[in-house]
Amino acid sequence: MQRTFAVGIGGAAGQGVATPGDIFAKVFSRRGLHLNAYNAYQSIIRGGHTFLTIRTGPEKVTNMGDRIDLLIPLNQDAINRHLALLAKGAACLYNAETIKPGAAAEGVQLCPLPVSKLADIRRNKVAQNTLAVGAALSMAGIGFQALEEVLTEQFKKKGDAVVGENLGIARAGYEYATVNFKPFPWSLPMTQNRYAVLSGNIAMAMGGAAAGVKFYCAYPMSPSTGVLHWMAAHARKAGIMVRQVEDEIGVINMAIGASHAGVRSMCATSGGGFALMSEGLGLSAMMETPVVVIDCQRAGPSTGVPTKTEQGDLWQMLGAAFGDYPRVIGCPLDIGDSFKIIAEIFNIADRFQCPGIVLSDLLLSEGRLSVDVKDLEWEPAIDRGELITTPETNSNGSYKRYKITESGISPRAIPGVAGYTHTAASDEHDEDGVLISDEFTNPTKRRAMMEKRMRKVAGIAAAVPPPELEGPRSADVTLIGWGSTSGVIQEACEILTEQGIPANQLQIRWLVPLHGDAIVRILNDARYTIIVENNYSGQFARYLRSETSFAADGHIRKYDGEPFMPHHIVEAVKEQLSGKSKLSVPEHEVLV
Amino acid sequence: MATAQGYQWHVTMADLKGKVDPDWCPGCGDFGVLAAVEKALVELQIPNHNVVTISGIGCSSNFPGFINTYGMHTLHGRALAVATGVKLGNHDLTVIVTGGDGDGFGIGGNHFIHTMRRNIDLLYIVMDNQIYGLTTGQTSPTSRIGMKTKSMPFGNIEAPVNPLSLALAAGATFVARGFSGEQKHLTDLIKRGIQHQGFSFLDVFSPCVTYNHDNTYQWFRPRVKKLEDDASYDPENWVGAMEKSLLWGDEIPIGRFFERTDLPALHAAEPVLDSGALVHSEGRLPPDVAHSFVRELM
Numbered sequence: 001m002q003r004t005f006a007v008g009i010g011g012a013a014g015q016g017v018a019t020p021g022d023i024f025a026k027v028f029s030r031r032g033l034h035l036n037a038y039n040a041y042q043s044i045i046r047g048g049h050t051f052l053t054i055r056t057g058p059e060k061v062t063n064m065g066d067r068i069d070l071l072i073p074l075n076q077d078a079i080n081r082h083l084a085l086l087a088k089g090a091a092c093l094y095n096a097e098t099i100k101p102g103a104a105a106e107g108v109q110l111c112p113l114p115v116s117k118l119a120d121i122r123r124n125k126v127a128q129n130t131l132a133v134g135a136a137l138s139m140a141g142i143g144f145q146a147l148e149e150v151l152t153e154q155f156k157k158k159g160d161a162v163v164g165e166n167l168g169i170a171r172a173g174y175e176y177a178t179v180n181f182k183p184f185p186w187s188l189p190m191t192q193n194r195y196a197v198l199s200g201n202i203a204m205a206m207g208g209a210a211a212g213v214k215f216y217c218a219y220p221m222s223p224s225t226g227v228l229h230w231m232a233a234h235a236r237k238a239g240i241m242v243r244q245v246e247d248e249i250g251v252i253n254m255a256i257g258a259s260h261a262g263v264r265s266m267c268a269t270s271g272g273g274f275a276l277m278s279e280g281l282g283l284s285a286m287m288e289t290p291v292v293v294i295d296c297q298r299a300g301p302s303t304g305v306p307t308k309t310e311q312g313d314l315w316q317m318l319g320a321a322f323g324d325y326p327r328v329i330g331c332p333l334d335i336g337d338s339f340k341i342i343a344e345i346f347n348i349a350d351r352f353q354c355p356g357i358v359l360s361d362l363l364l365s366e367g368r369l370s371v372d373v374k375d376l377e378w379e380p381a382i383d384r385g386e387l388i389t390t391p392e393t394n395s396n397g398s399y400k401r402y403k404i405t406e407s408g409i410s411p412r413a414i415p416g417v418a419g420y421t422h423t424a425a426s427d428e429h430d431e432d433g434v435l436i437s438d439e440f441t442n443p444t445k446r447r448a449m450m451e452k453r454m455r456k457v458a459g460i461a462a463a464v465p466p467p468e469l470e471g472p473r474s475a476d477v478t479l480i481g482w483g484s485t486s487g488v489i490q491e492a493c494e495i496l497t498e499q500g501i502p503a504n505q506l507q508i509r510w511l512v513p514l515h516g517d518a519i520v521r522i523l524n525d526a527r528y529t530i531i532v533e534n535n536y537s538g539q540f541a542r543y544l545r546s547e548t549s550f551a552a553d554g555h556i557r558k559y560d561g562e563p564f565m566p567h568h569i570v571e572a573v574k575e576q577l578s579g580k581s582k583l584s585v586p587e588h589e590v591l592v
Numbered sequence: 593m594a595t596a597q598g599y600q601w602h603v604t605m606a607d608l609k610g611k612v613d614p615d616w617c618p619g620c621g622d623f624g625v626l627a628a629v630e631k632a633l634v635e636l637q638i639p640n641h642n643v644v645t646i647s648g649i650g651c652s653s654n655f656p657g658f659i660n661t662y663g664m665h666t667l668h669g670r671a672l673a674v675a676t677g678v679k680l681g682n683h684d685l686t687v688i689v690t691g692g693d694g695d696g697f698g699i700g701g702n703h704f705i706h707t708m709r710r711n712i713d714l715l716y717i718v719m720d721n722q723i724y725g726l727t728t729g730q731t732s733p734t735s736r737i738g739m740k741t742k743s744m745p746f747g748n749i750e751a752p753v754n755p756l757s758l759a760l761a762a763g764a765t766f767v768a769r770g771f772s773g774e775q776k777h778l779t780d781l782i783k784r785g786i787q788h789q790g791f792s793f794l795d796v797f798s799p800c801v802t803y804n805h806d807n808t809y810q811w812f813r814p815r816v817k818k819l820e821d822d823a824s825y826d827p828e829n830w831v832g833a834m835e836k837s838l839l840w841g842d843e844i845p846i847g848r849f850f851e852r853t854d855l856p857a858l859h860a861a862e863p864v865l866d867s868g869a870l871v872h873s874e875g876r877l878p879p880d881v882a883h884s885f886v887r888e889l890m
Contacts, residue, residue: 029890196889206885212875215681237881239873241680241864246706250673253666257646257677260664261685262871265677283667373890378882382875389871414871415662415678415685418641423656423663426649434611435657435665 001494004057005140005188006065010082010592011074014046016126019154020072020133021052025197026150027142028056029370032191036061036487037368040562040592043222043306049077051592058189061370062334062487066567069184070139072132073099081591083108091181093135095128111135111181118172127169134173141187144174195370200338200360201226201268203371204294207342208266209238210378213292215258215265217243217251219273222306223362224296227268248273252280252293260289260424262389262414264346268294271313272303274320281355282321285453287424288402288412290349290356290385292342297361299561308561309362311483311534314511314543317357326352326408326456328464329512331359331483335369336376337509343380348463351385352456353412359511361534363563364484388413388420400431404448408455457513464510466518471504472497477573478526480552481533482508482540485564489532492569499570501577508540516548523550530554530576532569554582562588601639605630608640610658621798621809622652622719624772629688629717630659631775632782643686646675648695651726652719652798655690669700672707675714676858682871683859686786687714694724697733697753708762708791713857715785715792718755719772721800722807729803739806756837756849759793760830766792767833767850771816772799773809774846784848790857797846812844819847827851 007024011017021037028035035056042048053064071092073079076099083092088107096112104110113135119127130151137147147170155163198206205227208216216235218228228244235242241258245251248269255265269277274295284291297313299305317329328348332338341358349356388411401422403410410431413420423429427437428446436442469478471493481489486507496503506522508514523529529552531541536559545551554576558564564586572584608630616622633643643661647653649668656663662685666674675689696704696718707716723741724730730743734755738747759767766788770778778796785792797816799809819825819836825847826832833850859865867873 194890196886198889202889209877209885210882214870214873214875215677217677234885236864237884238877239864239867241862241870243676243680245673246702249670250676250703250706253670253673254677254680256666257664257674257679258681258870259677260674261678261681263681264875265681279667280670283670287664287666373886376886378879379876414682415644416642416682416871418639421641421660421662423665425657425665426667427665432611433657433663435654 001498002057002059003186004055004061004065005069005184005186006053006055006067007070007072007136008051008053008068008082009072009074010049010051010078012047012077013041013044013050015074016129017050017052017074019126020129021054023133023147023150023154024054025368027137027146028054028188029195029197030150031142031146031188032193033058033188034061034195034370035197035368036064038064038363038563039366041307049081049592051078051082051590056188058191062490063566064563066565070136072136074129076100085590091139091184093132109182111177113173113176118176119169124165124169130166130169131173134170135177135181138174138177139181139183141183144171147174194373196373196376197368198335198339198371199226199366199368200332200335200364201296201366202230203335203338204268204342204358204360205230206376207339209234209240210339210380211343211346212264212382213240213266214263215241215255216267217245217254218267218269219245219248219251221270221273223298223365224268224270224294226365227294248276249280252277252291253283255291256280256284256287256289259291260287260415262387266292266294268296270296270298271300271316274313274316278320281327282323282325283426284355285321285325285327286426288353288410288453289424290353292346292349292356292358294358294360296365297359299559305561307362309534309563310559310561311361312539313359314539317359318512318543324450325453326354326460327357327512328352328354328460329357329359330510331508332364333483333486333507333509335364335367336371338364339376343382347381347383348460351383351463352409352460353385354456359483361484385409386411388417391418391420401433402429402431402449402452404431404452406455407459408452409459461513461515464513466515467506467508469504469506469522472502475502475504475527477501477503477528477530477577478506478523479503479569479573480506480508480523480529480531482511485532485534488564488566489569491566492573495566495570496573501573503573514547519544520548520550528553528577530556530573532556532564534558534563554584556584556586558586558588560588562590562592601637603634603637603639605634608633608660610660612657614658615654616651617802619801620651621721621772621800622655624775624778625717625719625796625798626655626658628775628778628782631779632786635779636783636786638686642684643688644678645688645690646671646678647689648691648700650692650695652690652692653695669695669698670703671695672700672703672716676707676710676712679712679714680859680870682869683713683865684869688786689714689716691718692725693718693720693722693734694732697755705758705762708759708764708793710858711763711765711790711855713790713859715782715794717782717794717796719798720755720795721798721804723800723804725800725803736806754837755795757834760834760837760850764793765790765852765855768792768794768848769846770794770796771812771846772796773813774816777818777846781848788851789853789860790855815842815844816846817843819845819849
C-alpha cells in the first residue's frame with residue numbers, strides 16, 4: 001500500500017472552498033505527486049455544505065481514500081460534521097475566532113489560527129483560507145517557494161498589490177504553523193514527474209478534440225456541463241462548432257444532422273437529458289448515422305440529486321429507444337481513460353454507423369485526477385469507416401445507401417457528392433432508401449433490413465476486447481465492478497490482500513458488447529464473487545445474469561449519492577465471507 | 593448553368609424526379625408544393641447533389657422521398673434540429689426543410705421558435721392543411737375554433753396558432769405565405785426563400801382533400817390576396833408585416849410578408865467556419881494547439 005496524504009476542506013458554497021483546493025492541487029502536481037480530488041457539494045450557489053477531498057501521493061491515487069490527514073473547516077458546520085471522524089495522527093486547522101472545536105479523537109492535533117492577528121480580515125474576506133493553506137504546507141514539509149509560485153500565478157491578473165497581499169497572508173500562516181504546530185511525520189516527497197490535473201469532463205472534451213470532433217452541442221445539465229464549458233472555451237482554437245441547444249431532443253438531432261453531413265459529432269448530458277434523447281438514438285441507428293453521446297450519471301430517478309453520483313442509468317442505456325438495433329456502450333475506468341475512450345468509441349460508431357454511448361458518472365466527470373501527459377494521445381487512430389466523400393468512384397445512379405452486405409455495413413455517402421443522392425430514412429426502407437413503411441410494407445424486405453443492421457453486432461463484438469482479471473489468479477474473493485469504481489475496488493483488493501484475504505478484480509469497460517462468455521469463463525474459476533456497484537437494484541448484476549445466467553455470490557451496493565470508500569468494500573467483503581450477508585449496503589459516515 | 597467540383601451541370605425537371613411517385617391522395621395540395629420546389633431548383637440551377645431536403649413525419653414529410661436530391665426523413669417534429677446540424681456541418685449545401693403544421697407547430701414547436709431566432713440559413717416550407725392527415729384526421733395547432741375532427745368531435749375549443757405572427761415574433765428574417773393553388777407565385781416565394789441568407793419561413797396553404805372539409809381550395813381561392821399586388825406594401829416594415837399577419841377571414845394575404853438582410857446567417861456569424869465548411873476541415877489538431885490545452889492544466 002502506498003503512502004498518501006489527504007486534505008479535506010469544508011465550508012458553505014461561496015466561502016471559497018475551490019480556490020484553496022486549486023492551490024493544493026497545483027502545489028502537489030508540480031511537486032511531481034499524483035492526486036485524486038472529489039468534491040461533495042449541493043445544487044446551491046451560496047450556502048449548504050461543500051467538502052472537497054484532495055488525496056496525494058507519489059504513485060497514482062485511484063480514489064479519495066478512507067482517511068483525512070488534514071481537515072480545514074471554514075465554518076462551524078464543517079468542523080461539527082468532520083472533526084469526530086479524524087483518526088490519530090490527523091490535524092485540524094481552523095479559525096480560532098469563529099470556530100469552536102468539539103471533541104476530537106486521541107492523537108488528533110487541533111491547530112487554532114488567530115486569524116485577525118495574522119491578517120487584516122477587514123481587507124481580505126478569505127484571509128482564513130489563505131492562512132490555512134500556508135499553515136498546511138508548512139506542516140506537510142513543503143517549502144514556501146512552491147506556494148509562492150502558485151499564488152503569484154493565481155492572483156497575477158489582479159495586479160502586484162493583490163499578489164503581495166496574498167503572499168503576505170500565506171507566509172504569516174506558514175510561519176505561524178512552523179512555530180506553533182507539530183509537522184506531519186511524513187514530509188510529502190518530490191519527484192521529477194509532471195502531471196496535468198484533469199476532470200473527467202475536461203478529459204472527455206479533450207478526448208473528443210483529439211478524436212476529430214468538429215461539432216459539439218449540449219443543453220446544460222449537471223454533472224455533464226463541464227464538457228460544454230471546455231468545448232465552448234476552446235472551440236475557436238480547436239476548430240469545433242459548439243452550440244447550446246433549446247433541449248436535449250434538439251441536441252441529439254442536431255448532432256445527428258452534423259454527423260450526416262460528414263462531421264464527427266458529440267454531445268453530453270445526464271440521465272434526464274438522455275431520456276429526452278432516446279428517440280434520437282433510434283434515429284441514428286435506423287438512418288445508420290453515427291453519433292456519440294456521453295451520459296454523466298447522477299442520482300435519480302427524475303431530477304433526483306443533481307450533484308450526487310450514482311451508477312443508475314445502465315438499464316436506460318441498454319433499453320434506450322424502441323426496437324432492436326446495434327449500439328456500443330463503454331464506461332471509462334478513470335479520468336485518464338475518459339480521454340482515451342472517446343476516440344475508441346468514435347471509431348466503432350463510425351465503422352458500424354451506429355450510436356455510441358459513453359457512460360460516465362459524477363465521480364469521474366467532476367472528480368479530478370493527475371494524468372501523465374504522455375498518456376494523453378493527441379493523435380489516436382482515426383477510422384471513419386466506409387465513408388464516400390468524393391465523386392471519383394461515381395456509381396452512375398446505382399448507389400444503394402443501405403446495400404445489403406455480409407458485414408451489415410453499407411458505404412455511406414455524404415450530401416454534396418455527385419451521383420450518390422439518396423434519402424436517409426427513419427421509417428423502414430429498402431436498400432435504396434425508399435420507404436417500405438407506409439404504402440408497401442413488405443415482410444421479406446423488412447426482415448432483410450433488420451438482419452442487415454443486426455449483423456453489425458458481431459463486427460462490433462470483434463472490435464472490442466473482452467475484460468481481463470486484475471490481480472492474483474488465485475484469490476479468496478473476486479470483486480466485479482464497472483466504470484468509475486475501478487480505482488476504489490483496486491485499493492480495496494490491496495487492503496484485503498494485505499490483511500490476509502487475497503482478492504482480485506474484474507472491471508468491465510465495455511458494457512455493450514459484453515463478452516459474456518469470456519466473463520463467465522473467468523468467474524467460473526473464482527471462489528467467491530461479489531458485484532460492487534453504486535445503485536440500489538444491482539443493475540449490472542441483473543444485466544450480467546440476463547446475458548449469461550451467471551449469478552454472483554454476493555453484492556455490495558451504495559445508493560446514498562456518495563461514492564464508495566475503500567473501507568466500505570473491505571468491511572463488506574469480510575461480512576460476506578463470514579457468511580453474515582449476501583447483500584451489503586455500506587453506510588456513508590461522512591455527512592456531506 | 594451552375595458548376596460544382598469542376599463538372600458542368602444543367603439541372604432539369606427530369607433530374608429531380610424521385611425514385612417513387614408521391615402517394616398523396618389525388619388532389620392533395622402537397623403535389624403543388626413539390627412541383628413548385630422542383631421548378632425553383634431548376635430555375636435557380638442548383639445541382640441536386642448540393643441540395644438536402646429534410647422532413648419530419650406526416651403526409652407532407654414524405655416529401656424527400658419524392659424528389660431526387662439528398663434527403664432525410666427524420667423524426668416527428670425534429671427536422672429543423674437535424675437540418676441545423678446538416679447546415680452547420682456543411683454550409684455549402686442548400687437545405688430545404690419540409691413538413692406539416694402538426695410536425696412543425698405542434699410536436700416541433702420548440703425547435704421552430706429557436707431555429708428562427710438562430711437565423712440559420714435554410715428554407716422551411718410548412719404544408720399547412722390545418723389538420724392531421726396521416727393519423728386520419730385529428731385537430732392540428734392551426735385548426736380553426738369550432739372545427740369538428742375525430743379528436744374533437746364536438747368542435748375545437750382551442751385557439752389556433754398564427755404561424756406568421758409567431759415567426760415574426762421569434763425573429764425569422766424571411767416570412768412568407770403561399771398557396772398551393774398559386775403555382776407561379778409559390779415558385780417565386782420558394783426561390784426567394786432559398787436565396788435569402790438566413791432563416792426563411794414559408795407557410796403554404798396546402799388543402800387536405802380527405803380530412804379538412806372547411807379549408808378547401810374553394811374556400812381559399814376567393815380569399816387569398818397577393819401582397820405583391822399592392823405596390824405600397826413594404827416587406828422591410830416589421831410592424832406592417834405583423835399587422836398583415838393578423839388578417840384572416842374574407843381577405844387572407846399571401847406573399848412575402850417580411851424580409852431583412854442586415855443580419856448574418858448563423859454560419860456567417862461563427863468565426864470557426866471562416867475557413868470553410870466543417871466537413872472539409874482537418875481532423876487532427878496542430879500539436880502546438882494540443883500542447884497549449886494540456887499546459888493550462890499543469
